[in-house]
Amino acid sequence: MYFDHAEGNVFRPPSEAYSFILRVTIGCSHNACTYCNMYRSVKFRTRPMDEIITQINAAKPYAQHIRRIFLADGNALVLSTDKLLTILTILQQTFPRLQRVSCYAGPKDMLNKTRAELIALREAGLKLVYYGLESGDEVVLRAVNKGVSAAEAIEAGQRIVAAGIKLSVMVIAGLGGKENSSRHANNTAQAINAIRPNMLSALTLMLYRGSELLDQFERGEFTPLPPAGIMGELYELVSGIELPLASHCLFRSTHISNHIALAATLPKDKDRLLDDIRAAQAQLAHVTDWDPYNNVE
Template sequence: MRYEGKVYRPWPEFKSILIQTTLGCSINTCTFCSMFDDKRFKVRDIADVMHDIEQARIMHPYVESIFLIDGNVMAARTDYLLQVLTKLKTTFPEAQQISLYSGLNDFRRKTVAQLKELKDAGLDMAYSGLESGDRLVLENIQKRMTPEHVIEGMAMAKEAGIDVLLSFIFGLGGRERSMEHIKATTDILNITQPEQIAPMALAIQPGTVLEQEVKRGEFIMPTQLQVLKEEQYLLENLNFDTYYFGDHGNNMVPQKGALPQMQTAFLNRINQTIERLPSAKDNVIQTFSW
């Protein structure tokens, strides 16, 4: 199996084998992200992907889950993805889940019929970056996505039966737009109702546009208290069934579980941290590079 450049996978996929299907990210403009700054977007040659799948079979006698990388694999043509999925299902009949990265706009660029084809061929779940539900924040981070795009893309995925894990970032509105960011994000989550959500606290990545904005004073980092207040607001106002992956290493209070079953317990932990943790009043958020 061959990997080119830096390789990333979502932390819930830590047990999955990784099949590099595309290189880089077709957007690659987000100001907070440096994940794929070492390569240009490209769909890998299908023969190379097939070879890697066969090699993975030799290396792994039993595989429960498979994750397709890089940045937004769903941007590849539907017929290409169908070949990859068919090969995976025949090569790993024991696999219980096949997932990939997808931009929410990638759903919109396909038809629901095409998405259903992918689902029927074995695609179970997509990981998508919401980042924020706030229109201004999305513009500031150069996401090339609007709240309307989010709603449309999520509706198409749901109609096709593809589960979605939406990730978003506490603190991405900075010190000045913290509440606008979390209120809009909570609202759009309640509208779209993803099957899983994964919040993480903002971390400034070296070499990003956002890092330069911080250095120039154009983006003021939120305080730890603001980040906690954002999670507090989120947990107070989410109103649908989902699974909460709030255990990213940068989160001040790592916690995961089903909502609404665990919602009160999670909220209580946040409230207790706000009340008891001295660093919650610190002026600077403490996070680390991904």
């Protein structure tokens, strides 16, 4: 649900399907990751308060039904803390049944917020942040132009967790290609161990039109993993995740990009999840005619 006719496409996490999508920015302030084409068609800008209020007013007739609100576009946390607090206060006043406000956030946005600012945002209603870590490996992060080092990427996630805001981390299987598959898997696992997110989603690399990574592939400079290779990498990644026994991290690999849907709670279900991944790898081993643009035919 959204009430906006501004430029650009609207994107949201799958779990926000029934949320009110409030576009507080247009596009992504970084917008330079080589694997992503989501916001290439628009110039980044922050929305003035009058545009934000117009959307909120349009949603008012549905106030009794709105329990979740997702702040779009690509990294709403780039807004100043004062502006975000103003928006959160208005949302709390307007929607009496509101339970959760969430947003995407880039690593630089999180690093630019102090602990006190993040705690203030949590207390004002920001309960969940979706963070595209993508990889915990220095080489891969540099190759895809993520804009931060591995240490910075980890610290960014740790700041959200330390502030008491729930963190959903996304990683991309296959992002390092064949050459960097093992280091991508192992170092991403170590990053997850250091961050300890509440949720972890493993997506599968897709080569999108308008992305530099697609151009690299077509020039023969990047070799993607086949479906069974993706599962082998995912097995290596999950094997390396060692969270405290008291942890409760929801693992999902159910995005449209994924070859086979997987779900578990870590660390409780780790052994079963590894068995499921091995079974999926065996199932996909016969796939030789696969489309790197759109997954399995």
